[in-house]
Amino acid sequence: xxxxxxxxxxxxxxxxxxxxxxxxxxxxxxxxxxxxxxxxxxxxxxxxxxxxxxxxxxxxxxxxxxxxxxxxxxxxxxxxxxxxxxxxxxxxxxxxxxxxxxxxxxxxxxxxxxxxxxxxxxxxxxxxxxxxxxxxxxxxxxxxxxxxxxxxxxxxxxxxxxxxxxxxxxxxxxxxxxxxxxxxxxxxxxxxxxxxxxxxxxxxxxxxxxxxxxxxxxxxxxxxxxxxxxxxxxxxxxxxxxxxxxxxxxxxxxxxxxxxxxxxxxxxxxxxxxxxxxxxxxxxxxxxxxxxxxxxxxxxxxxxxxxxxxxxxxxxxxxxxxxxxxxxxxxxxxxxxxxxxxxxxxxxxxxxxxxxxxxxxxxxxxxxxxxxxxxxxxxxxxxxxxx
Amino acid sequence: xxxxxxxxxxxxxxxxxxxxxxxxxxxxxxxxxxxxxxxxxxxxxxxxxxxxxxxxxxxxxxxxxxxxxxxxxxxxxxxxxxxxxxxxxxxxxxxxxxxxxxxxxxxxxxxxxxxxxxxxxxxxxxxxxxxxxxxxxxxxxxxxxxxxxxxxxxxxxxxxxxxxxxxxxxxxxxxxxxxxxxxxxxxxxxxxxxxxxxxxxxxxxxxxxxxxxxxxxxxxxxxxxxxxxxxxxxxxxxx
Ligand SMILES: Nc1ncnc2c1ncn2[C@@H]1O[C@H](COP(=O)(O)OP(=O)(O)OP(=O)(O)O)[C@@H](O)[C@H]1O
Ligand SMILES: [Mg+2]
Numbered sequence: 001x002x003x004x005x006x007x008x009x010x011x012x013x014x015x016x017x018x019x020x021x022x023x024x025x026x027x028x029x030x031x032x033x034x035x036x037x038x039x040x041x042x043x044x045x046x047x048x049x050x051x052x053x054x055x056x057x058x059x060x061x062x063x064x065x066x067x068x069x070x071x072x073x074x075x076x077x078x079x080x081x082x083x084x085x086x087x088x089x090x091x092x093x094x095x096x097x098x099x100x101x102x103x104x105x106x107x108x109x110x111x112x113x114x115x116x117x118x119x120x121x122x123x124x125x126x127x128x129x130x131x132x133x134x135x136x137x138x139x140x141x142x143x144x145x146x147x148x149x150x151x152x153x154x155x156x157x158x159x160x161x162x163x164x165x166x167x168x169x170x171x172x173x174x175x176x177x178x179x180x181x182x183x184x185x186x187x188x189x190x191x192x193x194x195x196x197x198x199x200x201x202x203x204x205x206x207x208x209x210x211x212x213x214x215x216x217x218x219x220x221x222x223x224x225x226x227x228x229x230x231x232x233x234x235x236x237x238x239x240x241x242x243x244x245x246x247x248x249x250x251x252x253x254x255x256x257x258x259x260x261x262x263x264x265x266x267x268x269x270x271x272x273x274x275x276x277x278x279x280x281x282x283x284x285x286x287x288x289x290x291x292x293x294x295x296x297x298x299x300x301x302x303x304x305x306x307x308x309x310x311x312x313x314x315x316x317x318x319x320x321x322x323x324x325x326x327x328x329x330x331x332x333x334x335x336x337x338x339x340x341x342x343x344x345x346x347x348x349x350x351x352x353x354x355x356x357x358x359x360x361x362x363x364x365x366x367x368x369x370x371x372x373x374x375x376x377x378x379x380x381x382x383x384x385x386x387x
Numbered sequence: 388x389x390x391x392x393x394x395x396x397x398x399x400x401x402x403x404x405x406x407x408x409x410x411x412x413x414x415x416x417x418x419x420x421x422x423x424x425x426x427x428x429x430x431x432x433x434x435x436x437x438x439x440x441x442x443x444x445x446x447x448x449x450x451x452x453x454x455x456x457x458x459x460x461x462x463x464x465x466x467x468x469x470x471x472x473x474x475x476x477x478x479x480x481x482x483x484x485x486x487x488x489x490x491x492x493x494x495x496x497x498x499x500x501x502x503x504x505x506x507x508x509x510x511x512x513x514x515x516x517x518x519x520x521x522x523x524x525x526x527x528x529x530x531x532x533x534x535x536x537x538x539x540x541x542x543x544x545x546x547x548x549x550x551x552x553x554x555x556x557x558x559x560x561x562x563x564x565x566x567x568x569x570x571x572x573x574x575x576x577x578x579x580x581x582x583x584x585x586x587x588x589x590x591x592x593x594x595x596x597x598x599x600x601x602x603x604x605x606x607x608x609x610x611x612x613x614x615x616x617x618x619x620x621x622x623x624x625x626x
Contacts, residue, residue, distance in 0.1 A: 005501065008486035024474040291544075292445060293498045294473020296466055381444045384480075 002299050003290065008307035011279065012314075019311060022268075022275045026315025026363055028246075029264040030356045031322040037355065038256025038326055038346040043253075045347055052129060053241035054086075054216060056223055058236045059210040065364045066099040066208045075232055082225065084218040085211050088126075093212035095124030098197045100207075102167040102189070104156045115152060117167070119196030119206075127212055131185060136161050136176030141192050145255055147176035149186035159189075168199030184243065211237065265363050268315075272367025276308050280375040281386075287375050288383030301376035307369020309361055316360025320353045343370050390418035392456060392553060392585045393442055400437050400448035400608075411437040413608040414451070421552075424579040424586040426596035429605035430617070435589040438605065442587065443476050443484055443555050444468045456552055473501045477546030479556035485545075492517060494528040494602040495544045502549070516544035520574060536567025543574060547584070554578065560595055572598040592604040592611040 012019045058079060063069035076096045079085075086093040098119035098386075103112040125131065125138060135153075139145035148159045164171040172191060180186045197203050212221045219238065226236035280287070287300055327348040399616055400412040419425055421445040427435050440446045441453055444460045453460050463471060472478075485494045492589045504512065517523055520540040530538055539559060546554055556575065560568035576598045578584045588599060596602045604611040611617065 002500070004493075006493075007486065014488055054412060285482075285484060286486055289480070289486070290497075291469065292443070292472065292478050293602050294469050296469045381440060384484075 001230070003295060003303040005306060005310070008303060008310055010309060011283070012311060012363035015279070018275050018278070019314075021241040022097045022271050022311055023315035023318060025271045026268045026312050026360050027318035027322060029261060029268045029363070030316050031317025032264060033257065033359055034319060034323040034348065034352055034356045035326060035346075036254060036261065038264050038323060038348045040251075040254045040257070041352060042347045046184055046186075051183075051241075052127075053238060053240050053244045054213050054219065055127065055239040056211045056213060056226070056236050057242045057349050057366045058211060058220065058226060058234050059207070061233045061235045063235060066097070067101065071096070071097075071206050071207070071209055071234070071298065076206070076209055077152065078232060079211065079226070079234075082222065084213055084222040086214045091123065093123065093127055095121055095123075095127055095210040095341070096193065096206055097124055097208050097210060098193060098200070098202060098206040099198075100200055100202075104152075104165065104167075105158060113156075115156070116192050117146075117196065118188050119193035120190050121193050124193075124210060125190070127210060128180070128185065130181045130183065134177045134179040136174075139175055139190065139192050140338055142195065143192065144170065144172045144195060145175045146172045146189050146191040148174055148175055148189050150179050151176045151271060152189060156351050165189075168196065170199075170331055211236075216265045221375075261359075263315050265359065266367050269363045269367040272308055272312055272364055273371060276304060276368050276371035277374070279307065280304060280371045283375075284378065284386035288380050288386075289384070291380045297376040304372035304375045305365065305368045308372065309364045312360045312364025313357065315363075316357035318361060320348075320356050323348055323356075389422055391418055391454075392421050392423075393417065393587070394454045395441075395451060396453075396612070397431040397451035398438075398441065398453055400434070400441060400446070401449045410414065410608050412441070412448075415605075415608075415610045417603065419585065421585050422579070422583050424576065424600040425586060426599035426602040427589045427605065428591070428593075428596055428602055431591075433605040434608040438493055439555050439557050439587060439589055442553075444472060444479055454576055456566040470501075471472070473498055473549065475552045477543075477549065477551040477554045479539070479542055479546050479554065479559045481561040483530070483535070483542045483562070485538055485541055487530050490527045490529055491522060491533065491541045491544075494541055494550050496616055498545060498549050499609070512548055513544075516548040519547070520544045521570075534567065535563050536570055539563060539567070539571050540574065543578075544570065546593065547578060547582075554584050554586045556586065558589055558591065560590070560592065568592075568595065571623070 028342070056065075058071065059066060059069035060071060073096070076094070080092045080094045100117050101114045102117045104115050105112045133147070134150055136147070139147055146165065152159050153161075158165060159174055161174055161177060163174050165174060166172075178185065178190065193206075197206060211222070215220050223238070225238045226232065226234055290300060291297075326346040329346050395415055395417050398412055398415040399410075402409045402411055415438060427438065429435050437446070441448050442455055442459075444455070444463070445614050448461065458471060460468070486497065489497065492510070492513050495516050496509050499509040499512055514523065514526065517526055520543055522537060522540055522544065525533060525537060530541070533541065543559075554575070557576070560571055563571060572595055575586055575588065579586050579600070586599075588595070590596055604616055605614065
């Protein structure tokens with residue numbers, strides 16, 4: 001019923017240069033959008049893989065992150081004895097932790113990047129089920145030893161096994177590398193709580209407590225009783241929701257990226273429009289001829305719209321190819337909440353590619369609409385007379 | 388009495404542009420019967436193309452009546468006209484107007500895309516038409532790989548592939564050398580004689596008019612009575 005698509009394809013081939021330039025403009029726009037989405041996607045995966053739904057993170061009331069929270073040993077003693085906390089033998093599953101930020105020189109920035117340092121007790125290590133040693137051994141109590149996350153080991157030359165890191169009051173030996181799956185732990189350094197807290201003069205100024213509830217049903221009850229206890233003055237939330245909230249730093253990035261891509265998209269749509277207007281003008285005689293052969297105004301309109309969609313679809317596919325090499329590249333981003341660096345992988349998922357091609361097609365539709373309408377509305381004789 | 392294919396009554400066409408307006412056709416009454424091959428002649432600007440365009444419903448009259456194949460063209464919608472033109476009219480342009488990116492056979496197949504024919508049937512019809520115009524061996528050539536005369540023969544194949552009732556040609560030999568023109572005129576004459584096609588051909592060339600069964604002359608938008616030629620018209624010798 002309609003003008004064959006091969007007609008449009010061949011016209012795109014005939015004017016190769018404009019086709020390539022226009023498609024590349026669209027491809028770049030799509031690539032920018034996809035890179036940002038892949039980055040946010042990777043960031044989200046890192047944070048969402050962190051945290052166990054059974055575990056509760058307790059910070060001081062008013063604190064938005066572990067870094068700005070302070071918890072005393074006295075509060076910890078009170079917390080430990082609360083009902084609903086899982087126990088292993090006699091020992092409650094409650095981990096007192098201290099979090100601070102230290103500066104380490106990195107591959108990308110010789111002046112150093114901020115890295116999260118966590119002082120932790122053996123129970124805290126045990127409570128992180130997904131955490132495994134990739135290399136070496138765990139730090140020992142009372143020793144100036146640390147275990148680094150695998151992203152840290154990869155990105156900081158000084159943080160390799162056997163090396164010494166300098167922070168606090170002296171040197172610390174790297175005795176192991178840990179693997180936290182996709183979680184944010186990969187970007188942290190763990191050491192003995194007592195050693196670290198005394199190095200930083202915070203023997204009684206610790207950061208947070210991680211608790212494990214006996215079962216899923218008691219999680220909300222435990223959170224409520226913690227939050228309602230005015231004497232404790234703490235804020236309790238599931239570990240999962242804490243980490244999910246951290247993704248907000250990705251949201252800002254996402255807004256910025258989407259904003260830039262929309263501006264670029266406006267430009268690319270105009271480029272597509274310009275290309276299509278030129279095509280309509282150059283093919284006026286053809287349009288008139290097609291009408292004389294009996295093709296309707298609608299089929300002319302559809303044909304030019306199709307051509308614009310083919311052009312932009314091509315750009316979209318090229319854009320996807322451009323970002324594909326980013327897949328699984330590890331990079332770091334400064335988290336606005338924790339003031340430290342989180343390493344994560346770009347994740348170019350199929351969903352992201354579908355978004356990219358769709359985005360390109362929208363640009364093509366917007367850019368092609370007016371030229372296609374102009375082509376359809378031409379009077380036959382006017383079209384035939386144009387050269 | 389043969390069936391009337393085209394009948395106009397007091398057909399009028401004016402072009403109004405800014406202040407002045409041009410009367411391109413004035414009270415044209417013409418009747419063309421099935422099987423005729425009419426040469427439409429007259430000086431430049433006399434309204435030949437305009438009349439042809441009105442017959443093909445490529446433009447709408449300013450006044451009068453026009454009945455083509457029993458259809459009152461003034462009452463049809465754009466959509467209906469497109470369909471009607473595809474089914475009943477084959478149009479041949481002075482400058483061929485082939486689609487440059489499509490091969491000869493694809494150009495000829497194009498009007499059949501609007502029919503219910505299957506791909507295989509469309510190709511068969513297109514090949515038959517190309518064979519008829521003597522270009523069976525040039526099916527897959529692009530227009531730019533053909534000579535002007537060959538291009539016009541492809542255009543004629545495209546005009547006849549739907550087996551239309553009426554072939555309209557606007558100076559089909561205007562852009563051709565003498566030999567190619569001869570081929571095209573012979574072809575049109577054959578379509579008229581062997582296949583009984585009704586043809587209206589606009590031409591400047593008295594020699595071309597000899598291939599037609601009848602000539603009609605326009606002068607300043609008016610159709611001269613049958614048999615009458617403009618005063619300064621010298622009847623050319625037969626080729
Ligand atoms: N779109 C238009 N706008 C204004 N005037 C027009 C238009 N089309 C045709 N005319 C005028 O109408 C008159 C008839 O034009 P037409 O094209 O029918 O002449 P013609 O006999 O085909 O001439 P030629 O032999 O040069 O092709 C001319 O005076 C022309 O200027
Ligand atoms: Mg003319």
